[in-house]
Amino acid sequence: MSPPESMPRIDFEANARSALRDAFLQRALRSAMVRFRELQAGVIAEVPQWQALRQQAHDVKLDTLAHLDRHLDELEFRIRARGGHVHRAGDGAEAGRIIEGLARGRRVVKSKSMTSEEIGLNEVLRRAGCEVTETDLGEYLLQLAGETPSHIIAPVVHRSKESIAELLSAATGRRLPPEAEALTAAARVLLRERFLRAEVGITGVNFAVAETGTIVLVENEGNIRLTTTIPRVHIALMGVEKVIPRLADLPVFLTLLPRAATGQRMSSYVSLLTGPRRPGESDGPEEFHLVILDNGRRAIQADPVMCEALACIRCGACLDVCPIFERTGGHAYGSVYSGPIGAVITPLFVGLERAGDLPFASSLCGACGEVCPVKIDLPRLLLELRARVVRARGAGRAERLFVAGWSRIMRDPAALRRAGGLVRFLQRLLGRRPRWVPYPLSRWVTSRDLPPPAHAAFRQGWKP
Amino acid sequence: MRAALFVTCLVDQLFPRAGEAAAAVLRRCGVAVEFPPAQTCCGQVAFNDGFWEEARPLARRHIEVFDHADVVVAPSGSCVAMVRELYPMLLRDEPGWAARAREVGQRTFELSEFLVDVLHTEDAGARFPHRVTYHPACHGLRALGLRDQPLRLLRRVRDLDLRPLRGAEECCGFGGMFAVKFSALSSAMLETKLRAIEDSGAEVVTATDVSCLMHLGGGLSRAGSRIRALHLAEILAAQ
Numbered sequence: 001m002s003p004p005e006s007m008p009r010i011d012f013e014a015n016a017r018s019a020l021r022d023a024f025l026q027r028a029l030r031s032a033m034v035r036f037r038e039l040q041a042g043v044i045a046e047v048p049q050w051q052a053l054r055q056q057a058h059d060v061k062l063d064t065l066a067h068l069d070r071h072l073d074e075l076e077f078r079i080r081a082r083g084g085h086v087h088r089a090g091d092g093a094e095a096g097r098i099i100e101g102l103a104r105g106r107r108v109v110k111s112k113s114m115t116s117e118e119i120g121l122n123e124v125l126r127r128a129g130c131e132v133t134e135t136d137l138g139e140y141l142l143q144l145a146g147e148t149p150s151h152i153i154a155p156v157v158h159r160s161k162e163s164i165a166e167l168l169s170a171a172t173g174r175r176l177p178p179e180a181e182a183l184t185a186a187a188r189v190l191l192r193e194r195f196l197r198a199e200v201g202i203t204g205v206n207f208a209v210a211e212t213g214t215i216v217l218v219e220n221e222g223n224i225r226l227t228t229t230i231p232r233v234h235i236a237l238m239g240v241e242k243v244i245p246r247l248a249d250l251p252v253f254l255t256l257l258p259r260a261a262t263g264q265r266m267s268s269y270v271s272l273l274t275g276p277r278r279p280g281e282s283d284g285p286e287e288f289h290l291v292i293l294d295n296g297r298r299a300i301q302a303d304p305v306m307c308e309a310l311a312c313i314r315c316g317a318c319l320d321v322c323p324i325f326e327r328t329g330g331h332a333y334g335s336v337y338s339g340p341i342g343a344v345i346t347p348l349f350v351g352l353e354r355a356g357d358l359p360f361a362s363s364l365c366g367a368c369g370e371v372c373p374v375k376i377d378l379p380r381l382l383l384e385l386r387a388r389v390v391r392a393r394g395a396g397r398a399e400r401l402f403v404a405g406w407s408r409i410m411r412d413p414a415a416l417r418r419a420g421g422l423v424r425f426l427q428r429l430l431g432r433r434p435r436w437v438p439y440p441l442s443r444w445v446t447s448r449d450l451p452p453p454a455h456a457a458f459r460q461g462w463k464p
Numbered sequence: 465m466r467a468a469l470f471v472t473c474l475v476d477q478l479f480p481r482a483g484e485a486a487a488a489v490l491r492r493c494g495v496a497v498e499f500p501p502a503q504t505c506c507g508q509v510a511f512n513d514g515f516w517e518e519a520r521p522l523a524r525r526h527i528e529v530f531d532h533a534d535v536v537v538a539p540s541g542s543c544v545a546m547v548r549e550l551y552p553m554l555l556r557d558e559p560g561w562a563a564r565a566r567e568v569g570q571r572t573f574e575l576s577e578f579l580v581d582v583l584h585t586e587d588a589g590a591r592f593p594h595r596v597t598y599h600p601a602c603h604g605l606r607a608l609g610l611r612d613q614p615l616r617l618l619r620r621v622r623d624l625d626l627r628p629l630r631g632a633e634e635c636c637g638f639g640g641m642f643a644v645k646f647s648a649l650s651s652a653m654l655e656t657k658l659r660a661i662e663d664s665g666a667e668v669v670t671a672t673d674v675s676c677l678m679h680l681g682g683g684l685s686r687a688g689s690r691i692r693a694l695h696l697a698e699i700l701a702a703q
Binding site: 360383443448 | 471473475476477478479480481483484498499501502503504505507509510511512513514515516518519521522525550553602603605606607633634635637638639640641642643644645646647648649650651652653654678679681682683685686
């Protein structure tokens with residue numbers, strides 16, 4: 001997918017600065033991320049074979065991606081054999097048109113789906129005259145607020161209880177206290193009524209099992225159960241990378257996902273859905289549609305270096321451990337996908353020109369790569385992307401000069417001796433807190449003093 | 465045993481005492497230390513910032529300089545990670561070099577890793593009568609998989625009072641060019657780390673990398689703190 005010309009460059013540095021000024025956001029993110037990390041560490045420690053499971057999941061995903069067409073064809077064949085419909089969409093607009101055609105003018109309930117956020121589905125449906133209701137509590141609140149998710153699995157982490165009470169008070173027309181239980185109960189009443197009159201249910205897909213034509217949905221609130229059982233029509237939207245070959249491949253993912261995502265041993269609801277309701281069955285939709293979306297994924301799959309990024313199961317663990325995400329939140333990434341995985345896939349989806357700052361927004365501490373339950377080597381992918389960004393759009397002039405100068409000096413020990421002498425001379429001249437220093441030190445001394453000058457270089461004092 | 469000291473460019477030019485201390489500790493542990501004077505910089509600064517073209521000549525140069533050495537030891541987890549973990553990636557399109565990079569990488573060790581895992585020495589014979597907290601620098605911790613080697617060394621230093629560090633495994637915010645390109649974020653990360661260091665009650669914060677220590681030390685100095693940032697080698701060399 002190529003972005004329209006008018007799409008502005010994502011200025012992560014500026015976005016980060018404004019996030020850092022938001023004291024509430026800083027507190028909320030820190031406490032939520034620390035809580036997630038503690039919960040995850042606790043339940044991961046219970047699984048002695050965790051490292052082997054990560055590797056196994058990684059291998060299943062990459063092996064599937066290597067034969068993607070075969071698995072997608074099988075998935076399609078199995079679903080059709082069960083009386084379901086399968087649609088292939090090349091990009092977000094096409095997926096939007098397909099779903100719009102199925103849902104036009106009807107009342108729609110929707111469960112949480114990052115892929116639907118990616119293609120802006122709610123807006124498409126609203127324009128097609130649908131009444132769309134998000135039924136995941138967090139997503140419902142965002143819909144009321146007109147906002148986008150700021151975390152893959154904790155979409156409303158940037159909002160306070162008080163501001164949520166205001167949103168729901170406005171929706172219910174009565175004053176609600178800022179207490180989780182009362183607010184949840186109020187939302188439940190509002191949503192229940194929407195469920196009962198819904199004609200179409202739209203969900204995402206966590207895993208799609210090719211050999212059986214089964215889609216798997218993992219959740220905690222039970223809203224996906226309702227979305228897939230009450231309305232007459234169920235439409236599921238998945239990226240091409242969600243397919244797994246066999247039902248036997250599923251358990252490893254169901255062990256990894258809830259532990260890495262919410263720090264649970266198991267999610268409250270795991271639904272395995274295979275086609276529409278069959279004669280003699282008491283529930284399930286009359287019509288089942290699966291929309292399989294490419295939207296730039298096949299280009300990533302064809303890229304031997306970046307392909308690994310498609311193994312992502314959207315657990316959010318890399319966000320939770322990322323010291324950058326913990327201080328910026330998801331909105332700073334200017335895309336539905338945030339954190340380390342967002343910094344990798346957003347530039348691949350929307351282009352290096354627009355999102356080329358994101359791969360640099362990392363101290364390369366490696367925490368993301370260490371926790372990823374499907375063992376995506378995120379730090380390596382960030383490094384690879386940085387090289388591509390420099391090749392594709394270059395870097396700022398000062399930065400280019402600095403790196404080129406550094407590299408030239410370091411090719412020659414005599415030049416290094418001279419340059420080092422000059423640096424130590426300037427250190428003595430300017431002191432540890434200079435009023436002026438050239439880039440990049442100008443941006444160092446904003447909050448850090450320079451080191452005290454050494455008398456001489458190590459090499460000058462070396463005695464064999 | 466003989467070891468070539470890969471002192472790293474930052475230690476060479478800005479923090480020579482860390483290099484002198486590393487050499488002293490190695491000698492005390494019975495290692496004959498040599499310093500190949502042709503060495504400069506491993507190229508990590510350019511590589512991490514996406515300038516692979518600029519980094520490659522430095523990587524090839526580093527390999528040539530250390531090709532002859534049986535063992536290479538560096539007072540930096542980050543620079544060792546660059547050589548051992550990232551050179552093969554940087555030089556993957558140059559088959560001869562990629563193989564040489566792997567060979568040099570296998571023989572290159574971070575100082576604490578070398579002392580504990582190769583020499584099986586935990587007592588470096590040091591005495592350091594101060595309260596110390598240890599910050600596990602990210603590349604040593606995660607890229608090299610160093611876990612408790614530095615702590616095992618510190619626990620054997622006489623009269624040293626080792627203080628635990630809250631959130632020890634969280635990054636200090638240095639990250640090379642990250643520290644200047646995203647200066648505000650880097651500083652916010654530094655602030656969290658400095659609070660933890662202050663709360664540890666330590667007089668000295670130590671680490672395996674002068675880059676992180678330059679960041680921590682720069683922040684401590686700016687905050688007017690009396691806590692000093694010292695390289696692990698400087699503590700191990702103290703008597």
